[in-house]
Amino acid sequence: MTLPLLEAHDLQLNFGSIRALDHVSMALWPGEVLAIVGESGSGKTTLLKVLSGSESPDHGQVLYRDPELALHDVHAMAAPRLRALHRSDWGFVQQNPRDALRMGVSAGGNVGERLMAQGARHYGSIRSSALDWLREVEIDPQRIDDLPRTFSGGMLQRLQIARTLATHPRLVFMDEPTGGLDVSVQARLLDLIRSLVSRLGLAVILVTHDIAVARLLAGRILVMRRGQVVETGLTDQVLDDPQHPYTQLLVSSVLQA
Numbered sequence: 001m002t003l004p005l006l007e008a009h010d011l012q013l014n015f016g017s018i019r020a021l022d023h024v025s026m027a028l029w030p031g032e033v034l035a036i037v038g039e040s041g042s043g044k045t046t047l048l049k050v051l052s053g054s055e056s057p058d059h060g061q062v063l064y065r066d067p068e069l070a071l072h073d074v075h076a077m078a079a080p081r082l083r084a085l086h087r088s089d090w091g092f093v094q095q096n097p098r099d100a101l102r103m104g105v106s107a108g109g110n111v112g113e114r115l116m117a118q119g120a121r122h123y124g125s126i127r128s129s130a131l132d133w134l135r136e137v138e139i140d141p142q143r144i145d146d147l148p149r150t151f152s153g154g155m156l157q158r159l160q161i162a163r164t165l166a167t168h169p170r171l172v173f174m175d176e177p178t179g180g181l182d183v184s185v186q187a188r189l190l191d192l193i194r195s196l197v198s199r200l201g202l203a204v205i206l207v208t209h210d211i212a213v214a215r216l217l218a219g220r221i222l223v224m225r226r227g228q229v230v231e232t233g234l235t236d237q238v239l240d241d242p243q244h245p246y247t248q249l250l251v252s253s254v255l256q257a
């Protein structure tokens with residue numbers, strides 16, 4: 001039987017009187033895409049931060065199962081081990097690529113840097129891998145020596161994806177990866193993410209407020225409201241036949257939009 005890659009048990013986190021996470025539990029299996037959806041302020045980003053270890057919960061546990069099947073308590077890990085995990089098995093795609101990329105380093109350098117952080121040392125193979133990844137995300141390889149600040153928003157996001165995936169992570173966290181982009185750019189990026197995720201067999205936890213993005217990318221969905229998970233299940237089932245009144249409202253507001 002396949003075991004979950006990541007499990008969260010009874011997560012709770014308060015910011016003063018705000019219950020950002022209220023008894024949240026979930027599991028993610030290898031190769032699965034799970035979307036976390038909900039309106040603004042429902043706790044999606046907080047959950048992503050706690051799952052990826054960048055924010056600590058007041059209560060509860062996040063467990064990561066490594067390739068040798070050993071379980072690690074993410075919040076009990078020493079900081080250097082957690083950083084090493086983020087450089088190897090895990091990747092993070094931020095909504096704003098400028099937060100993840102080094103804008104003063106060439107496109108190829110941005111990809112190469114992540115490979116070097118994982119131990120790559122041979123200049124020729126780092127450059128050739130960077131070229132492959134630029135092609136993979138549909139950036140003209142001739143732009144390899146250009147600075148990211150000469151790139152469009154969509155290209156920047158594709159470069160961030162190349163940088164993230166270059167080390168072949170098993171689990172990728174994505175926070176509104178197509179947010180803030182034009183609709184046509186969004187559609188192309190979603191297509192690219194979908195094909196990369198399926199070809200590389202990636203497990204993804206995707207935060208989005210956009211139900212259409214969840215439907216396109218995710219096999220399973222988790223609906224949040226005021227820090228609680230109100231509904232979870234297969235994406236098509238939840239969106240075609242929502243059981244919770246809040247999910248019904250979310251789905252119908254999209255239909256009316």
Ligand SMILES: Nc1ncnc2c1ncn2[C@@H]1O[C@H](COP(=O)(O)OP(=O)(O)OP(=O)(O)O)[C@@H](O)[C@H]1O
Nearest residue numbers: 015018020038039040041042043044045046047209
């Ligand atoms: N560092 C913080 N300090 C105080 N309150 C916070 C902090 N981070 C989040 N919150 C609050 O916790 C709640 C959940 O926020 P969170 O950002 O997780 O929601 P979200 O669903 O991701 O929203 P959005 O879609 O707008 O990003 C909100 O009420 C927010 O104001």
